[in-house]
Amino acid sequence: xxxxxxxxxxxxxxxxxxxxxxxxxxxxxxxxxxxxxxxxxxxxxxxxxxxxxxxxxxxxxxxxxxxxxxxxxxxxxxxxxxxxxxxxxxxxxxxxxxxxxxxxxxxxxxxxxxxxxxxxxxxxxxxxxxxxxxxxxxxxxxxxxxxxxxxxxxxxxxxxxxxxxxxxxxxxxxxxxxxxxxxxxxxxxxxxxxxxxxxxxxxxxxxxxxxxxxxxxxxxxxxxxxxxxxxxxxxxxxxxxxxxxxxxxxxxxxxxxxxxxxxxxxxxxxxxxxxxxxxxxxxxxxxxxxxxxxxxxxxxxxxxxxxxxxxxxxxxxxxxxxxxxxxxxxxxxxxxxxxxxxxxxxxxxxxxxxxxxxxxxxxxxxxxxxxxxxxxxxxxxxxxxxxxxx
Amino acid sequence: xxxxxxxxxxxxxxxxxxxxxxxxxxxxxxxxxxxxxxxxxxxxxxxxxxxxxxxxxxxxxxxxxxxxxxxxxxxxxxxxxxxxxxxxxxxxxxxxxxxxxxxxxxxxxxxxxxxxxxxxxxxxxxxxxxxxxxxxxxxxxxxxxxxxxxxxxxxxxxxxxxxxxxxxxxxxxxxxxxxxxxxxxxxxxxxxxxxxxxxxxxxxxxxxxxxxxxxxxxxxxx
Numbered sequence: 001x002x003x004x005x006x007x008x009x010x011x012x013x014x015x016x017x018x019x020x021x022x023x024x025x026x027x028x029x030x031x032x033x034x035x036x037x038x039x040x041x042x043x044x045x046x047x048x049x050x051x052x053x054x055x056x057x058x059x060x061x062x063x064x065x066x067x068x069x070x071x072x073x074x075x076x077x078x079x080x081x082x083x084x085x086x087x088x089x090x091x092x093x094x095x096x097x098x099x100x101x102x103x104x105x106x107x108x109x110x111x112x113x114x115x116x117x118x119x120x121x122x123x124x125x126x127x128x129x130x131x132x133x134x135x136x137x138x139x140x141x142x143x144x145x146x147x148x149x150x151x152x153x154x155x156x157x158x159x160x161x162x163x164x165x166x167x168x169x170x171x172x173x174x175x176x177x178x179x180x181x182x183x184x185x186x187x188x189x190x191x192x193x194x195x196x197x198x199x200x201x202x203x204x205x206x207x208x209x210x211x212x213x214x215x216x217x218x219x220x221x222x223x224x225x226x227x228x229x230x231x232x233x234x235x236x237x238x239x240x241x242x243x244x245x246x247x248x249x250x251x252x253x254x255x256x257x258x259x260x261x262x263x264x265x266x267x268x269x270x271x272x273x274x275x276x277x278x279x280x281x282x283x284x285x286x287x288x289x290x291x292x293x294x295x296x297x298x299x300x301x302x303x304x305x306x307x308x309x310x311x312x313x314x315x316x317x318x319x320x321x322x323x324x325x326x327x328x329x330x331x332x333x334x335x336x337x338x339x340x341x342x343x344x345x346x347x348x349x350x351x352x353x354x355x356x357x358x359x360x361x362x363x364x365x366x367x368x369x370x371x372x373x374x375x376x377x378x379x380x381x382x383x384x385x386x387x388x389x390x
Numbered sequence: 391x392x393x394x395x396x397x398x399x400x401x402x403x404x405x406x407x408x409x410x411x412x413x414x415x416x417x418x419x420x421x422x423x424x425x426x427x428x429x430x431x432x433x434x435x436x437x438x439x440x441x442x443x444x445x446x447x448x449x450x451x452x453x454x455x456x457x458x459x460x461x462x463x464x465x466x467x468x469x470x471x472x473x474x475x476x477x478x479x480x481x482x483x484x485x486x487x488x489x490x491x492x493x494x495x496x497x498x499x500x501x502x503x504x505x506x507x508x509x510x511x512x513x514x515x516x517x518x519x520x521x522x523x524x525x526x527x528x529x530x531x532x533x534x535x536x537x538x539x540x541x542x543x544x545x546x547x548x549x550x551x552x553x554x555x556x557x558x559x560x561x562x563x564x565x566x567x568x569x570x571x572x573x574x575x576x577x578x579x580x581x582x583x584x585x586x587x588x589x590x591x592x593x594x595x596x597x598x599x600x601x602x603x604x605x606x607x608x609x610x611x612x
Contacts, residue, residue, distance in 0.1 A: 003496050003503065007485075014484030340480035343441060344543070345469030346497035347462070354497075 001357070004350065008357035012365075018330075022323060022362050027369035029319045033312035034370070035377040040305055042381035043388075044298055050184060051290035053121075056271065058087060058096065058261040058278065064288040065297060071260040072290055073185045074101045074109045078259040085254030086285040087261045089277040093270035098258040100197040101189075105157045105173070108143045109189045112197020112258075118179075120264060123186055127151050128177020134199070134247055135239025137173040137192045141181035151177045154238075155190065157200050171200050172238035183382065198249065198256055199239075206236040206247035263287065331355065391417040391551065391583045392438055397447035399437060408433050410447070413601075417550070420577060420584040422594040425603025431587040435553045438585065439472050440464030452550060469498050473544030475573075477556035479536040481528040481543075488524040491515060491542040501547065514542040518572055534565030538572065545576055552577065554586040558593055566593060 012019045050072050059067035062079025070078040078101075087096035097120060100112035115131070118124075128151030130138055139149060149155060153175045173192065181187055198204050207229070221228045236243050249256075265271035278287035331338075338351050377384075392415040400407040408430040415421050423431045436442040437449055440456040443464075449457045454467055468474075481490045489496065491511040495503040515521045518538040520531070528536055537557065544552055557573065558566040574596050577584045586597070594600050 003499070007496055010489070011484050336480070337482055340476070340482070341493070341497055343439070343468075343474055343476075343480075344494050344497070345465050347465055350497050350499075 001353065004353045004357045005361070008354055008361055011354075011358055012361050018326075019362060019365075022326065023365045023369060025319055025323065026363065026366035027373065029312075029316050030366070031370040031373035033309060034374055036305070036308060038374065038377045038381050039385060040301065042385045043301075046184075046382065046385055047294050048291070048298065051294035054262055054290045055265055056094070056263040056274065056287055057290055058082070058090070058263055058285050058287045059259065061286045064286060065293045067260060067286065067288060068290040068293040070101065071099055071262055074099070074111050074189050075185075081257040081259055082261075082285045083255050084258050084261075086258075087263070088254075089283065090261075090263055090274055092266070093274050094263050094265040097262040097264070098194050099260040099262060100194055100201075100258045102257075102259060103157050103160065103197070103200050105137075105155050105190050106147055107158065108147065110137070110157060110192055110197065110200065111189045112192050112194040112200075114194055117191070117262070120262070121182070121184075121186055123182055124180045125177045126180040128175070130177045131191070131193050132176055133239065133241075134193065134196055134244055135171065135173055136176035136196070137190050138177045138179055139175060140179050140187040140189050140191070142187040143190055144175075144178045149175050149178075151175055169202075169235065169237055171196070174239070183386070185386065188386070194258070195249070196239075199247065201257070203251070203256055204247055204249040206239065206243050207233050209246065261285075327355070327359065391415050391419070392449070392451050392585070394437070394444075394449040395447055397437065397449055398445045399433060399442060400445060401433075406430070408437075410434070415583060415585060417583055418577075418581050420574065420596065420598045421586070421601060422597040422599070423585065423587045423601045423603065424589060424591060424594060426589065429603035431589075431603055432555055435474075435555055435585065435587055438551075439468050439474065439553055441468070466500065469494060469501065470547060471549050471551060473547065473549035473552045475537070475540050475544050475552065475554040475557045477559035479528075479533075479540045479560070481536055481539055483527070483529050485528065486525050487515065487520060487528055487531070487539050488512070490528050490539050491546055493543055494547055507546070511542065511546060514545055515539075517576075518542055532565075533560055534562075534568060537561060537565070537569050541569070541572060541576070545580075548580070549582070551583045551585070554584065556588055556590075557586055558588065558590065566590075570596060 051068065054072050057067055057071040059071065059078055060080030060082045066076060066079045069076040081102070084098055087098070090096045095116065097116045098113060099117075101109050103110045125138070126141065128138070130136075137155060139147065139155075144150070147155065155173045155175055157170045157173065159170050173190075173196070179186065179191070192200070195204060217230060217232050219227055220230045236246070239247060263274065265274060275287055275289075277283060278285065341351060342348070392413065394410050394413040397410040397413070398407065406428070423434060425431055433442065437444055438451055438456070440451075440459065444457045447457070448455065451467075452471055454471075456464055456467060459467065482493060485493065488508070488511055491514060492503065492507065495501040495507055501507075512521065512524060515524055518541060520535055520538050520542070523531060523535065528539055531539065537560070552573070554573065558569055561569060570593055573584060573586075576582065584597075588594065
């Protein structure tokens with residue numbers, strides 16, 4: 001058998017292109033469905049665990065799935081914005097953590113939230129003091145790596161619309177630190193305080209003190225101690241220790257926008273009561289359970305996977321038939337070689353074992369490819385899925 | 391060495407029939423079988439080597455009744471006792487010169503494939519003038535060199551009988567003579583019996599005996 005294997009190896013090496021094609025045909029046919037299954041399992045594990053760890057979300061009425069995906073992954077657009085006061089029905093039945101993720105910094109989502117979020121997700125700092133003052137940001141581990149930033153650097157937000165020169169101006173943020181890696185979507189975003197997010201949105205700003213300003217180009221009027229500024233007043237585009245005190249907001253915080261609220265119910269009863277409150281017709285927003293939405297999504301995904309599996313079976317069968325055809329044609333082409341071997345004393349069984357050895361080598365090489373693909377997929381599945389979801 | 395009596399052989403669904411009443415080839419003899427295409431020359435070689443079995447009659451080669459041996463026994467006999475050379479060399483294109491020479495050992499577990507055999511392959515290659523091409527692919531050799539590889543392969547197992555089917559049929563005149571000289575030299579040095587089929591009457595001078603199938607008629611003694 002060893003001699004047949006060595007002869008077969010020489011044949012495979014000599015006809016390396018044909019052999020490679022056969023190896024790739026088999027390897028791709030077998031490994032693709034397996035790799036897909038691994039990715040899907042990772043996707044399922046990640047999305048379900050993230051959803052399970054997020055008890056309830058509140059958001060604008062519309063697609064509950066869009067709301068869920070936005071609240072837990074920050075990337076997809078929410079069904080709409082809501083005001084922070086939409087969390088009032090939560091009352092003392094739970095804790096509402098705001099999420100405002102409308103803007104980006106160098107294409108990385110900027111998520112405005114409160115410190116409660118970091119406690120809720122159990123995210124610690126890897127370096128830097130964190131969000132020390134208005135205008136600070138902290139970067140997820142992968143986002144920091146991607147942007148090449150460290151604590152003390154600065155990061156400029158992206159302009160929402162480059163053609164709208166009257167729109168919100170980019171804010172130069174100070175990097176207050178880098179978060180410890182969590183292998184979750186939190187690694188891929190930039191976190192800021194909710195008020196900083198509102199400054200980015202243009203709802204808060206800082207400028208020079210106008211109390212004693214007499215320039216009519218800057219001040220249009222004074223009435224009852226209220227100074228009305230003209231548009232010529234220059235807003236600060238960066239929060240510094242010197243100008244931080246000048247930043248202020250006009251309006252009621254409850255009327256300020258957020259894109260979602262993550263709600264942590266006090267207990268099961270509180271959860272049921274809150275769900276009831278948000279199901280009322282006059283409720284200002286919708287509340288959904290991320291795990292329910294994600295499980296519905298996964299049911300659909302698994303149904304699609306069944307279709308792909310059936311497709312993979314058909315492709316496997318057709319590949320197998322093509323391989324049989326290739327082998328039969330190859331044997332036919334080698335009839336002269338077989339005849340010579342027979343004439344010089346080769347048994348028919350030896351010839352069969354020679355061809356079987358060639359196929360064995362092809363299948364072994366394909367198996368090596370399949371195992372490699374599976375190992376690599378397994379190794380990178382989590383990161384790959386996270387980047388796809390992120 | 392070879393004795394055939396009352397031999398009859400016909401291919402299925404063919405009108406051709408080979409009939410030999412009496413054929414005797416002595417050990418050490420160099421016999422050329424000549425004749426037109428389709429006269430049964432190659433069929434005779436197949437019967438001698440046990441590739442084909444006669445429908446009737448008896449053929450013994452080196453005292454072995456090859457016509458009545460089983461498939462496996464005939465194959466073992468062919469491997470151990472006969473060296474075959476073909477017109478188109480019939481080399482295996484994916485093997486090197488050395489592995490082609492060693493092919494009988496590669497495909498027969500009964501034959502050793504050890505250092506001694508490899509050494510013999512190298513020696514044969516040296517003797518036939520292709521010693522410096524042992525690791526080349528056979529497809530990169532000239533036709534004359536390829537036939538030398540085939541001769542080395544035929545001689546590897548130290549057979550007592552060489553059957554050559556048109557050994558010079560694909561060669562130019564210069565190579566024809568070189569190959570024949572090599573064959574004759576090896577037969578002389580090792581006391582081998584040579585039966586060569588050819589339709590080229592110009593190469594038969596060095597043979598001890600010529601059997602002309604053109605003059606042969608059924609029922610004749612050869």
